[in-house]
Amino acid sequence: MAGIKAIELHKASVLRALEPRRDPYWGAPLTRGRFVGYRKIADDRASWIARMRIKTEGEGPQRFHSLGWATAAFGFDEAKLAAQTWFASVDSGAENAPCTVNQAVDEYVANLRTEGREKTATDAQQRLARTLKSTPLGMKKLTDLKADHIKNWLSALKSKPANLKPANANRTLRSLKAALNFAVLKEGRPAASVTLECKRVKPFKLKDARRTLFLDREERRRLLAACGEGSSLRDLLEAAALTGARGGELAGATVGQFEPHSGAMSFTGKTGTREVRVSPAAAALFRRLAQGKRPKSLLFVRRENVTGAQCCMLETRQQVVWWSPSPKAVPWVSFDWGPMVRQAVIAAELPRETVLYTLRHSFISAALSKMTLLDVARMTGTSLLMMEKYYAHMNNDAAHAALSAVEII
Numbered sequence: 001m002a003g004i005k006a007i008e009l010h011k012a013s014v015l016r017a018l019e020p021r022r023d024p025y026w027g028a029p030l031t032r033g034r035f036v037g038y039r040k041i042a043d044d045r046a047s048w049i050a051r052m053r054i055k056t057e058g059e060g061p062q063r064f065h066s067l068g069w070a071t072a073a074f075g076f077d078e079a080k081l082a083a084q085t086w087f088a089s090v091d092s093g094a095e096n097a098p099c100t101v102n103q104a105v106d107e108y109v110a111n112l113r114t115e116g117r118e119k120t121a122t123d124a125q126q127r128l129a130r131t132l133k134s135t136p137l138g139m140k141k142l143t144d145l146k147a148d149h150i151k152n153w154l155s156a157l158k159s160k161p162a163n164l165k166p167a168n169a170n171r172t173l174r175s176l177k178a179a180l181n182f183a184v185l186k187e188g189r190p191a192a193s194v195t196l197e198c199k200r201v202k203p204f205k206l207k208d209a210r211r212t213l214f215l216d217r218e219e220r221r222r223l224l225a226a227c228g229e230g231s232s233l234r235d236l237l238e239a240a241a242l243t244g245a246r247g248g249e250l251a252g253a254t255v256g257q258f259e260p261h262s263g264a265m266s267f268t269g270k271t272g273t274r275e276v277r278v279s280p281a282a283a284a285l286f287r288r289l290a291q292g293k294r295p296k297s298l299l300f301v302r303r304e305n306v307t308g309a310q311c312c313m314l315e316t317r318q319q320v321v322w323w324s325p326s327p328k329a330v331p332w333v334s335f336d337w338g339p340m341v342r343q344a345v346i347a348a349e350l351p352r353e354t355v356l357y358t359l360r361h362s363f364i365s366a367a368l369s370k371m372t373l374l375d376v377a378r379m380t381g382t383s384l385l386m387m388e389k390y391y392a393h394m395n396n397d398a399a400h401a402a403l404s405a406v407e408i409i
Contacts, residue, residue, distance in 0.1 A: 256295030
């Protein structure tokens with residue numbers, strides 16, 4: 001291909017002026033023997049292609065690699081980056097070891113554990129094992145991965161069997177993107193366009209985060225009763241109702257985080273670690289759950305078996321009956337408590353949108369009738385800014401009652 005005139009492919013005006021043809025237009029070499037080309041099939045349809053000579057000295061054989069369709073989001077700069085990554089993969093031999101999305105996830109999780117990020121590793125592994133492993137996307141090679149493959153998978157997460165809410169689906173998408181970016185950037189995989197394809201996949205737009213569903217005391221008691229006396233689900237929901245803690249904070253809590261004499265509990269979650277004195281009822285629950293356990297043991301473990309048909313309801317709709325006890329106690333994850341809470345909600349005849357987080361919202365709402373915004377924010381690990389944004393209106397009555405008791409003149 002010696003003597004071919006280099007085209008200024010980085011200029012949009014030049015690309016528009018090119019005539020459609022079968023052969024690509026080639027730009028100036030990026031390095032010796034390595035090029036990015038532009039194949040214009042029609043006035044409104046073109047693709048990018050990379051070309052390299054295996055032997056830079058002399059006239060060795062040439063290789064070609066399709067980089068993807070030319071779009072507003074995938075122009076010359078993006079194609080250049082993709083080409084350079086492909087060149088590097090050929091040089092390193094990584095191209096001869098194609099990697100699937102599932103393999104990329106496994107390597108990402110293993111690396112997280114090597115770095116000591118056990119909680120992140122477990123969360124990513126459980127999320128993607130349930131939603132990705134057996135899907136066409138999971139078995140897709142990185143070299144063949146396109147944004148549409150990820151978009152179709154993400155869209156399917158909202159329907160059965162995953163049946164995830166948009167916020168949960170977005171968190172699962174973030175785990176997948178992290179795994180794919182690790183595969184490309186850390187492992188030198190030959191899928192240079194993977195990062196670019198990931199960027200084209202946008203998370204679901206979420207509605208206003210303000211919680212409006214409130215369960216009164218009688219409704220909260222009905223929900224706990226529907227879980228079944230002595231069930232580990234009841235323990236988890238009771239703790240959420242009594243402390244306003246997030247589900248993840250309770251699921252990861254260990255015996256050593258609770259001080260039984262003072263009733264102080266150290267919660268660790270997405271907003272960091274906070275130490276608070278819990279109510280006598282919550283302290284009694286924690287003491288019971290901590291009895292006979294070592295400091296590093298989890299306070300809350302799942303004893304119900306949620307495999308297969310997860311649970312059934314009595315005809316009286318008064319109580320959920322779990323099929324069988326689990327052969328051993330295992331840690332709680334939201335994928336397990338979510339469907340179990342839904343069944344308890346149905347049995348208790350509560351609004352279908354009730355979730356575990358509803359108990360946190362109900363705790364905050366009830367606490368604000370007696371406590372200040374600042375005290376409740378500290379208790380629940382929420383910033384004062386967020387409390388004022390979503391809950392300030394609930395504190396008006398308490399503030400007015402307090403003001404009425406103040407003698408001004």
